[in-house]
Amino acid sequence: MKRQNDWYTGIDHYSNYMERDIQVEYMKISKPTKQSLHERVEMYYVLSGEGEFMVNGCPCEAKEGSLFCLYSHNFYYISHVRKCLEMVCVRFHIGLFMYMSWEKHPGNANAKLVYDTKPVVRLTGREKTRTENLIQDLLEEQNSDRFERKNMIEYKTLELHAYFCRYAFEQIGEEEQGAEKExxxxxxxxxxxxxxxxxxxxxxxxxxxxxxxxxxxxxxxxxxxxxxxxxxxxxxxxxxxxxxxxxxxxxxxxxxxxxxxxxxxxxxxxxxxxxxxxxxxxxxxxxxxxxxxxxxxxxxxxxxxxxxxxxxxxxxxxxxxxxxxxxxxxxxxxxxxxxKSFEELLGQIRVSYACGFLQSTDKSILEVSTMCGFSSLSTFLRYFKCHMNQTPGQYRKSMGGPEAG
Missing domain, CATH: 1.10.10.60 (Homeodomain-like)
Structure with missing residues (x-):
């Protein structure tokens, strides 16, 4: 069989795409930085140290195990450095993430990932170990000239971003559970x-x-x-x-x-x-x-x-x-x-007072409606039925209230 040395591959179309331009940088930060614009996604993993990022006006703690994902709409700078921050920064264009996102997510999930998640997650245990191994692999590939080096950097950058998305998306669920408890x-x-x-x-x-x-x-x-x-x-x-x-x-x-x-x-x-x-x-x-x-x-x-x-x-x-x-x-x-809305809350409060008047006074349903601030009898009847599952007359009878005079 005749050997064919040159193959036509997708690389011929992809070689000049900016998505392939990924930077992996090890850095030490000992003093605050100034805010600057950035077009690419910038992910920081904190290996050691303590400080604070200011992201869109909100402080975010930076310490060992912190993983930041800052999109172009996240304006940030390092506001405080309490202990020299040793970090690795991975910069890439958002198109890389979009191009490689094959998995179908629930509705609005991608928008949530970009706009609703917090810009930082704090990693511990196995998640921290896994992320640090990825970071070390990225540094090693960045500093080598081995075969498939660029592909490995792409794959591992995608993996790092995917893990951040997982942890940040799960964090939304935890916050929603907290809001539900409140x-x-x-x-x-x-x-x-x-x-x-x-x-x-x-x-x-x-x-x-x-x-x-x-x-x-x-x-x-x-x-x-x-x-x-x-x-x-x-x-x-x-x-x-x-x-x-x-x-x-x-x-x-x-x-x-x-x-x-x-x-x-x-x-x-x-x-x-x-x-x-x-x-x-x-x-x-x-x-x-x-x-x-x-x-x-x-x-x-x-x-x-x-x-x-x-x-x-x-x-x-x-x-x-x-x-x-x-x-x-x-x-x-x-x-x-x-x-609920203000109007719904006001209606519920008015109905609660109406119940007291219906149970304890002999005022007519129209009089009670007016006393409680309803603009019309029909509005009162609608709100009352909605909150009490019965009419005012049925409620008064069930509670043994006095007959209207």
Missing amino acids: RKAWDIILKIVLAASSTPSLEEAASECGYSPVTLNRRIKEACGYTFHQLVQFGKVINACALLHFSELSIEYISDLLEFASVQGFYRVFAQYCGMTPRQYQKTQVGDDGFAAGSESVALQFLQYINLYFYDDITEADLAHKFCLKPYTVQTVIKKSFG
Whole structure:
């Protein structure tokens, strides 16, 4: 068989592509650097030392085992060097990653990898060992002139980037799980504040969300600054503040509705949180802006404000103005904490007060709708059915409430 020395291969089309231009550099950084533009992906692996990268204005710790992946939209510089950073930098064009990504990912996964992942992962154990071996192989190939050297650098660069994508993508899942845990805590917080007249015990609330009582108590404290018991008391007080705006409701009636053991106990708890008695609050604050932002989390302050003014025509813009925040920030905080829009949260709070009025007064459904701030009876009926799975009339009958006069 005749030997053929020259073969036509894909290299004839690929040899001049910039994707083949990969740089592997060992470096030691002992002082901060300046920010500079970079067109290529720059991956840093920290072999030793301690410092800090500033990426798009956010600090990222750099220490042994840190693997950075900085795309062209990641503007960065090294802001602090506490101990000389020994690192390896691998630079390549993003087209290399795009060209070689054969695996089909879930929808939007690639966009998440580029825009939603954090620019650094911290490696330990087997992941750290595997990455360091890759880094050493890259350095060795970079400094050699062996056959297939460039291909080996390409393969190992792709492997390094693929590992970063794996670790960073899994980190998104971990963060989402963390956000879900926080959301569970806020679900309980919302229930406690809205149902202060029939609040579940800590054990009942913990059982409902699958936590131990100690864990739930800790998560509530982390989320809003109050323990479970303090939150129950706080919820009763802000419900009382809202109800005190209705002059036809007596202090004794409000105390009973919120299930205080006695009027004296109601006065004591109210004064503890508001610095005044219910009667003083009614005389000095009703008709004025009686809301005073405390040291609680901003989400809890939003909840307090909505509870106080649920019967008014309040909007998301009102919250933004009151708290000197951008409307987008208000929207983001409410969505993150309560998992719903401002309008949905306001509707739920109004329905919770409507339930109290339906159960405890003989006012007509239309009167209750108006008292609770609904713009029309049809809107009230729609929100009530959505949250309670029954009509206001059915709810009043099931709860043994008085017939409307």
